[in-house]
Amino acid sequence: MSDHEVRLGDRHVQPAEGWRLDWLDRAAGTARLVGEGRSIPVVVEGSGSEWAVTLHGRRHAATVRTWRERLFAEAEQTTRGHTGELTVRASLPGLVVAVRVSPGDEVAEGDSLLTIEAMKMQNEVRAPRAARVTTVAVQAGQVVATGAPLLTLE
């Protein structure tokens, strides 16, 4: 039983079983997956809960959280509730490369609000629920720290 949960995008994914990860160069992130009589090269980069895995040439963003981190995140989600004003904050430090909404825009759940480049990955910040954009606090080209307010929704 794993003590972690893994998400690819917004979906929970069950890690494959019967494989092992052999590092080729830990610092560069090169490794191979060995299992089922096969060996598959991968690049694994990141730290903490945020990872990028390149498999067969495609780069995937993966979030690996402990149950404690997950419970904390869910509690935070609950206190936000489903109505009222919601401040969307940067979940990791990075460079804002694109802002896709303006104050007054109506967004649906899952719509991309802005793109932050962090850990050399472009991360889409998506609307947690259907809402109207009230303020936008950042612009493209700006560097943001973890927890920095990005925009508010209501």
Place this chain on the structure above:
Amino acid sequence: MRTDTSPPPFERVLVANRGEIAIRVMRACRELGISPVAVYSDADVDALHVRHADVAERLGPPAPAESYLSIEAILAAAQRSGSQAIHPGYGFLSENHAFARAVEDAGLTFIGPPAATLQMLGNKLAARRSAEAAGVPTVPGTSVALGDDLTELTRLGLPIMLKAAAGGGGRGMRRVDSADELGEALAAARREALSAFGDDTVYAERIISPARHVEVQLLGDRHGGLAVLGERDCSIQRRHQKLVEEAPAPGLDEATRAALFDGARRVASAVDFHSAATAEFLIDSAGNHYFLEMNTRLQVEHGVTELVTGVDIVAWQIRVAAGERLPAGIADAPRGGHAIEVRIYAEDPYDGFRPSGGTVTAWQMPGGPGVRVEAGVEAQTPLPAEYDPLLAKLLVHASDRPAAIARLRRALDETLIGGVQTDHGFHRWLVDHLAFADGRYDTSFVEVEWGNGPATGSEEEGLVAFAALEARRSERTGDPRHVAADDSSAWGRQARRGALRR
């Protein structure tokens, strides 16, 4: 060191480019006994190409206009370094007739076709007219610059492609599907052409679709010698830019091949030509061929032709620039076999081939039999946003096409790139595609068959999740070497080491 006794064609050659092509040219220089000189912008101080040269000269700030496109800065660098000739690579100033003329006026040798030829063939409308005059079929279109009178256009039938006369290489093009878009599209095409190329002359061509894009490699000397080095199929494209090239063109019948070679020869013979150039053609589904344009420079994809002919095109560019004659029959005894090139771009094929940018972290290129890698980057290379996102070209050569595809699949599986999303995954998908295996593809292939790529399979997702999970666990346990779900692999590794010792 050269083993024969002939002196090097030049002592020192300045390579007015960056990235993989600068390194490719410098390697040719080294093999000819020539000392290569690099130039660099402030964004490229630590770039790989700089380290391949004997001497490196700074051009200026990162912006291309102040560095790799600055004729003044490049000529000054050539004077400072004592270079006798300049190789422009592709892109940047390679087809700029004013640059070629300025190089010659400075008493140096331009390694490329004569300035007047660059000027004449650089105007795509003039090149069209020249081809027509030489009896080579062109894509149905206007052979005069478009005025405000649109009747000429409507006669062509829609859809059409509006093209900038000063464009080429897939740039400065605009598709028009309906008559009511025409006026506005023409005005926009003119504005774009003026801002991108400084010339608002626009012409129109009928869109040939489905079509294959096949081009013919030419090599000429200063004494009238002209060799046709075969063709390449470059139909795998996105945004009219090539992703994959192969030689010979699959499924091309001998009569069409001969007609393409003859057409290319006619276009080149109509002008004062030496050095390397490529005649580009479209072939429609009925097998009719149409001349598109002539590229008067080294092509990105010249390597596939080198692999199947055994002719070093870059070395010959340098040698003919110095006045050497092409040997008679240079193209008569090709090596044969089949060659394929894939371009590794810092682009996201899962998001419309959008440039991805960032820093290349991991960089592991394939090797072994029949594999050639032309790379402009290595591990820990930041990618300047100012320049073309081509990172490397991966080429394979094998006895026939199926063997070349198998070799390419193997080479792609050895390739590991970290830090940036590249089109590696697209190429890996391509080599398993049945239509590609059968050689049945045209210029719409990427748009129709790939789109934004297939969804990630559940097995793949499970492996990605497992890799991320194990990476996080290894971070916690601090094991620097390897991590496994259990301890068996450590024992396995030990056992394998033991077996090797026996």
